[in-house]
Amino acid sequence: MNADLFIPRSLDEALSVVQTHGAGLLVMGGGTMMMAHINEGIFFPQKVMSLARAGLSGVYRNGHTQIGATTHLTDVSQIADYPILAEAAFQIGGPAIRNMGTIGGNLYMPQPAGDLAVPLLAYDAHVELASASASRTISLEDFLAEPRSHRGVHELLVAVHLPDPTGYAAYLKLGRREANTPSVVAVGVRVVMDKQGQISDARLALGAVGSFAFRAKNAEAALIGQSLNTKSIADAAQIAMEESNPFTDALATAWYRRRMVGVFVKRTLEQLAK
Amino acid sequence: MSDNNQMPAIGVSMKRIDAFGKVTGQTPYPSDLNMDGQLWMKMRFSDRVHARVVSIDTRRAEAYPGVVRIFTARDVPVNEYGLVMKDQPVICGPGSTILGADVVRCLADVVAVVVADTEENAAAAAPLIDIEYQDLPTVFDPEDAMQDGAPLLHHDKPNNIIVHYKIRKGEMSEGWAKSDVILEGEFSTGYQEHAYLQPEAGLGYIDEQGRVTVVVAGQWVHEDQEQIYHALNLPPDQVRVIYPAIGGAFGGREDMSVQIVLALAAWKLGRPVKIIWSREESILYHHKRHPVKIRAKWGATRDGKLVAAEATVIGDAGAYNYTTNKVMGNAHLMVTGPYEIPYVQVDTYGVYTNNIMTGAFRGFGGPQGAFAAEGMMNRLAEALGLDPVDFRLRNVIHEGSIMTTGTPPPPGVTIQQTIEAGAIESGAWSHNGQGWQKSITQQPRESYKRRGIGFACGFKNIGYSFGFPEQNWATIELRGAGVIEEVTVRAAGADVGQGAHTIFVQMTAEAVGVPVEKVRLIGHDTAETQTSGSSSASRMTFMTGNAIRGAAELALKKWQDEERPAIATYQYRPPATTTLDKETGYGTPNFAYGYVVEVAEVEVDLETGMVNLVRVTCANDVGKVLNRILVEGQVEGAVVQAQGYAIMEHLVSKEGRVLNPFLSTYLIPTVYDIPVEVKSVLLENPIPIGPWGARGMAEMPFIPLAPAIASAIHDATGIWFDHLPFIPDRIVEGLREHGLGAIV
Structure with missing residues (x-):
């Protein structure tokens, strides 16, 4: 079995892959969950896109805090301004998982995995979703509650936005x-x-x-x-x-x-x- | 026999001979081996828990790219296997040589085997095999399975009962009349998955001498060979089994997994064929530890002497025997503990169901028996107002005591010394003129946490029981001219990771009187060795040690007679054992025992029900410490494995289907969960028939830990928990019933 593998080098390139291949495309951050399923033979995707090199990693301060979707859990666990986010990231998996897993991927995990949503909800996080033609920012709460079928098949989660923490x-x-x-x-x-x-x-x-x-x-x-x-x-x-x-x-x-x-x-x- | 100037080869923590290769990743395990032109295999397992396979249509699968051959029941010359009873088809389906082999009885049954050019193609083709089933009635609870009219799994076993053992010692009504205190209890234990590091894998091929050869990881090369040549109807010398490094076993590799089908494919195709099971396949398709239900009733006098004990023990065998009749035999002996009890009645059953099959696992029925026996002992001590150590010392067996089987235990009975050492070394007990006393447990600061300390002991046979043929061969070659320059020892015993090969080298060096550097081992390959029996029953050091000593003595005699090389082979046979009398249980089931005590300290979170095992002291009479670091490694490994069994590991099975076949959902302890301290207290009271006095020891530290933890939880909370595993749901439920725990 072979899969088509896409490793875009920019967000634009990634969005154009999504635009072309849509619903049949498996998008991977760190692959810590999906690769386990693939290796166990539970399913085998025909088309895979890795966001590892799309330039979506990093933590930026610009009036508020922006965390790129492919920022690794290890890096999230070192964000001192949001201590319970850091703590939650640190409690996920082991070092190898945290070095591969990403904040964006974690938000797509089915329960009981996907711990990061919990501190992010407490911090009033928003998520930025982009497609080749538009982008939108919605509250994490709405994003999580949104039925998967309503999510645009041509959309990517590109960043998490956090207001300055209070309390x-x-x-x-x-x-x-x-x-x-x-x-x-x-x-x-x-x-x-x-x-x-x-x-x-x-x-x-x-x-x-x-x-x-x-x-x-x-x-x-x-x-x-x-x-x-x-x-x-x-x-x-x-x-x-x-x-x-x-x-x-x-x-x-x-x-x-x-x-x-x-x-x-x-x-x-x-x-x-x- | 050792030269006086020479360092002894035993009793020292010699570095393992396999250490360098393993830590540098150079040592091949079965999944690492490949051959030119090899094909790949995938097994198609049953989709139904109990059904007749009406037809198998392989046309779609055969048309899949790369598929070379699909094997079904028709292709197996003698379609049956099994370590003790050949009650399982190699492949289930119509057209078989064996009556009843067209029925699948659990989800671990094999219906077809696909061989293709790549692993991916074999995996993709396997689901394309169209199988028509005719469902049969199912039964999942062994007590239901024993009822008249229950669905029958095997026609030669009425009421699905594989074995029913009895003990009838004394007239029970007298025993109860003489008892001042009588307690009853109901206990149950759960499944356990072996979770060895290396899932099942192997490579089958035809060797340079034309032998059907299987490279695989197991526990007994010669038994694997026998199972293969029986099913393929080949002469024994046409089948060869080789073990490379073995990535753990714990009893889980005693029965066949990939051996026979690999041999079948290599034999029919004349090409190398390889298979690797995924972790999910490993958990779904090899046997588990027996879940057992035990009803017990024990009586004692007011001054703390046991009078009577009665028990009913029911073990779920799953769909095939595997080693159920032997495992339940052990549970049968151990359910009354290492105690002198005048009146005993025990009924023990092993019962077929449509669940996953169960079989050997470290302790082999001992942990289940001890859970009930020690649970009853700790309750009785409480009811009598006696310290649990004191109470045990009043009742333990001694040399010449009459056991439940009506015969004395083998010489070397040291449960008393082991209990005293364990109690003292734990630091939790002290002895004054009045007797034994437990110190007050230091309590944590958080109001919702409680600490407790618990005590339990146990015993376990070394070697096979109940008259099962017990033997072990070793060959020693001495080479050199004036002095012995090189020693070759041939010993087939499986080094499953416990360090057996290192001990064989040490024992050979000691027996011959040469430094360990001069010893070369030829290990598990049926073409190079004679049988050693399995690495199980805590027997391999004991059995191979005796064979090596015998072979060394003969070889040295030849050396003195100037034979060059001096080669000698020796078969060791321990004292004979017997089956138990069908009606009374009278017999001599075992030739040697090891004795063990565990003191466990736990911290219970009253709100979450989480039980943290803080500290364990294990006193184990090993007879003679041949390699301290390896023996301590066995103690620590057994403690952690038993901790998982007692507290964490929870295989969820519903109507014959295992629901958590992954290590992400079947949780075993990690380094963060294990006790901060495991104190190994190694007693060295030799037994006369042991090599240098050594007893076996690898299972013993598993046996009393679960009841010691139950006792510690009781010490912390005042509540007896009788159902393993102690998962937090159950603990919270129990605490709430007693008004303890969370406010909400």
């Missing part, structure tokens, strides 16, 4: 082992406090407990106007459990995942309360 953030992931393991649950929170110590803005993102990573908006709303105390934390944890829509797989049951949402929302908020 305090925390991130915790539960895996069945210490490293190199998919999430049972991943929780990212960020809260902004007013002068009275009350929460004026809150983001609470959950991963591995739904068909995609999402914001637990009822729990966020419940936190507004509260200080972080035992009761407000317990309430938010309870609401987040109710908002999650977990699944059963070989790693954990849905029953267990839902309970761990409660535990880890509590633990992340307790970290912020300290």
Whole structure:
């Protein structure tokens, strides 16, 4: 079996490959998930494009922060301005995976993989999508929720945009082992406090407990106007459990995942309360 | 026999003879070998868990580019195989020589074998084989399978029962009457995947002498050879099996995977044929550790003497026997532990189902038996208000004790010394005038975490049991003129990664009295060696050591008689064992035992149910330490493998289908998960029949760890967990039932 392999040397070149080949084209960032499937013989694509040399890597500051789609997880794990993004990247895979895997590819991973969406939702990230004829920037939340069928087959995710971070953030992931393991649950929170110590803005993102990573908006709303105390934390944890829509797989049951949402929302908020 | 001036060759941590080649990547494993003009093979496995194969249409696959030949059941001269019972077709389908070989009984059955010019073409053609099945009724729970009217997998095994072992020792009603405290328990254990580094692979070809040759990784070259020549109906000397380096085995390579079909293809095509299984194929198509259900009832007097024990043990064999009858035999002996119990009744069953087959895995039934035995011992100690160490010491076997089989254990009974050493060296127990006492466990600062320390012990046979023929051959050649300049030892025992070859060289040097540098080993090749039996049952050092000592003695005598070269061959046979009486279990099942104790310290997260194994002390009476670093490596490896078994590894099977056949979803411990310390306490109480007193030891440290962890979790939480593995879902569920754990 042979595949047509494209290794474009620029974004324009990449977009023109996408324009020509569209739906039948497998686009790879680092290939850490797709190559495993290909090597195991689970499927074999006819056309593959690697974005490794399309010039889409790098972290730029220009009023806000822009992270190129093929920036490696290792580099993402060193972005000091967004500590829980760095932390989440560091907890993915092992060094070899982080040296190959990319932020853009991670956002296409099916659950329970794709941890980076969790801190990125907490930081209000947007994603920039481009085609040969146009580009659009939408919130990560909308991107994740968007049914795959609605995504343009001629579009590429080219960058992640982040506003300057405000408030305090925390991130915790539960895996069945210490490293190199998919999430049972991943929780990212960020809260902004007013002068009275009350929460004026809150983001609470959950991963591995739904068909995609999402914001637990009822729990966020419940936190507004509260200080972080035992009761407000317990309430938010309870609401987040109710908002999650977990699944059963070989790693954990849905029953267990839902309970761990409660535990880890509590633990992340307790970290912020300290 | 050693020259007094010479450094001893045993008892030192000699560097492994295979170390340099392996760490530099030069040593070939089966998948690294290639030959000119070789073809590639892919196996087409069953799509159904239980069905009659009505027809196989290979036309579409044969038309695929590069396809050379497709083999089906019709092509196998004697279409059956199996290590103990030949109950499995090599290839399932119509037109077979064997009755019933047209039925697939699990998803690991093979329906066709494709040979093509490239691996890709073979893989692409395999799914194009059109197979018509006629589904048959299925059964997945061994207790259901034992019922009258359950679907029958093999017609010669009514109620799907492969074996039913009994122990009948004393009149049980008397035993219960004499007991002050009687406890009952129900235990279950899970599957375990061997997860060796190297998935199954091999190369078949016709060698320069015209022999059908298979290069593969296994555990017993001569048994692989026998399985092949039986199925191909060839004379034994027309089949040759060679093992290059073996990337781990743990029992998982005892049975056939690619051996017979590679030989078949090479023989029929006259060309080299190669196959490499993917990790997914490896997990889906080789056997697993037996899941076992155990119901137990034990009684003791108030002053802590065991009186009676009763158990029912049911093991899921899957669709074929593999080594089920032997594994369940071991579980049968070990389910009552290394204890003196006057009244015993045990019923042990191995049962066919349409699940993936189960078989040998380090410990071979011992871990399942010990999980229940030690679980009952720890509960009884608690119920009696006795320290678990004290309670055991009041009941352990000694020289001359009568075991459940009505006969004494083989000489060298040291469970008492092993328990005392393990308790003291763990630092968690101390002995004062009153008895044994456990220290208070230091608790972590976080309110949601608790630490606990647990205790368990066990025993395991060395070598084959129940009258299975046990032998081991070695040949030693001494070359030189005045002095011995070169020693060649021929010993077939498989070095599966444990370092057997290094030990063979050390033992040869010691037996002959030369430095190890003068010894050359000719290892696993049926054309060069005689049988050693398998690398299993903690037997290879013991058996080969005795064969080497015998061969060395004979060769040295010839050397003294000035024969040049001096060549001698010796067959070692240990004391005979017997089967167990069908009704009472009376017999002498084993010729040697090793004894082991483990103390485990765990930290339980009460909210997540995650159990962290912090520290393990393992006391193991190995008889004689022949190479300390290799022995400690076996202890540490066994502890980590048993940690995975107890806490992490969870093979999910639904209606005969394994749902997580990848190492990304079937999780085994990584370096971040293993204990911060594994303390190996090696006792050296020699046994008279051991080479230099050595006992086998490689399985023993696996056996008591799961019950030691259960005991530690109980110490931390006050709750007994009786179902392996201790995955966090189950722990959280158990904690919640007792009002512990998360507020939400």
